[in-house]
Amino acid sequence: MRGPGFFFGIVIFCFSAVMLSASSSSAQPAGPSESMVREAYRTLLSSLDANKDGKLSVSECMAMSKDKKKAEKDCKYWDENGDGAITEDEYVKQVKKIMR
Secondary structure, eight states, rough: OTTTTTTHHHHHHHHHHHHHHHHHHHOSSSSSOOHHHHHHHHHHHHHOOTTOSSSSEEEHHTTOOOOHHHHHHHHHHHHOOSSSSSSSSHHHHHHHTTOO
């Protein structure tokens, strides 16, 4: 399992990609490409999805952090519809929201 900052490190990675792409061309849309964000989510799944159902449950998300209260709050943010699982589509939508 990855360290506690891994999940949010992926977001930082996406943000860095935005900065690099923005500096190379102002005609490109802001933010990382959707395929890049989806690949980041799949990377998270490969290390955090304990039951291999293709989603991250709040408990799977919380398992990566020692600060359970903060992890629960962060996981609830990513779980946009509040069903207890972070899907790939929710992840993509929330990254786009952050990158606005």
